[in-house]
Amino acid sequence: MxxxxxxxxxxxxxKEWRDEGLSVGLVPTMGYLHExxxxxxxxxxxxxxxxxxxxxxxxxxxxxxxxxxxxxxxxEKDSAYCEELGAxxxxxxxxxxxxxxxxxxxxNMTTLTEELCGLSRPIHFKxxxxxxxxxxxxxxxxxxxxxxxxxxxxxxxxxxxxDLNFDVxxxxxxxxxxxxxxxxxxxxxxxxxxxRKAAVVLSRSVRLGEAMVNNxxxxxxxxxxxxxxxxxxxxxxxxxxxxxxxxxxMQQVKELKAPAxxxxxxxxxxxxxxxxxxxxx
Ligand code: AMP
Numbered sequence: 347m348x349x350x351x352x353x354x355x356x357x358x359x360x361k362e363w364r365d366e367g368l369s370v371g372l373v374p375t376m377g378y379l380h381e382x383x384x385x386x387x388x389x390x391x392x393x394x395x396x397x398x399x400x401x402x403x404x405x406x407x408x409x410x411x412x413x414x415x416x417x418x419x420x421x422e423k424d425s426a427y428c429e430e431l432g433a434x435x436x437x438x439x440x441x442x443x444x445x446x447x448x449x450x451x452x453x454n455m456t457t458l459t460e461e462l463c464g465l466s467r468p469i470h471f472k473x474x475x476x477x478x479x480x481x482x483x484x485x486x487x488x489x490x491x492x493x494x495x496x497x498x499x500x501x502x503x504x505x506x507x508x509d510l511n512f513d514v515x516x517x518x519x520x521x522x523x524x525x526x527x528x529x530x531x532x533x534x535x536x537x538x539x540x541x542r543k544a545a546v547v548l549s550r551s552v553r554l555g556e557a558m559v560n561n562x563x564x565x566x567x568x569x570x571x572x573x574x575x576x577x578x579x580x581x582x583x584x585x586x587x588x589x590x591x592x593x594x595x596m597q598q599v600k601e602l603k604a605p606a607x608x609x610x611x612x613x614x615x616x617x618x619x620x621x622x623x624x625x626x627x
Pocket of ligand 1: 375376382491495520531
């Protein structure tokens, strides 16, 4: 497995593979990898001849008051983990390599980006779309892998891929959880031991919501009220949002039928954590 830092090196390597007729999968990440990322790498390694993992803490998706400077990083450990899982190339560029001379071109999606996380993080998805668009152009993968933990991000990338004709197969992978149910996240390291214990309430509320839906409840208000009450049993939890939306458009829905999404962002101290479930056919 190679680790490269320049766009030219990625292009040269991918060209070699293409000339041999090999398929290429891409897993975009911000590093500090855990088994959630690992599941994406494993899926890509299984479904493609070659897998590229990008490790880049993308500054354009962080607002000035957010955790860009403190975001955890460990490229050495990430590389060893990717190699173990069968990745072939790590692309770990410096900021200057991705954004020469400052960047004046961005991908700015409307509607889907203005709901849920977009309300408290108004510039976030512009940064995400821009960096993923750049990675799609740099790597030109056949398939790209994203986690359902970031459900809105997944819907946005799928839509961008369609709207801008990137011609990548965008694949959503299931949420990987800790043993007690907490969705794995690089940001879980921000939790104090008390907050870590308290944060289990998110997956508990997801299980409660899922059980109600599986028992036939279709009234979003009722399911959300029960989930909210569950989260509010935990005094350290501060809800940013808890909503039922259409899983494709991110617009709020009253009736829970496929393809709906119930998604939440909840703060525990310095950490803002996500969880969700999709209502599928
Ligand atoms: P990040 O490094 O946080 O930008 O995440 C990179 C990719 O890994 C995104 O597509 C995330 O949705 C995905 N991911 C992060 N955590 C998990 C998880 N617990 N389960 C599945 N996918 C995840």
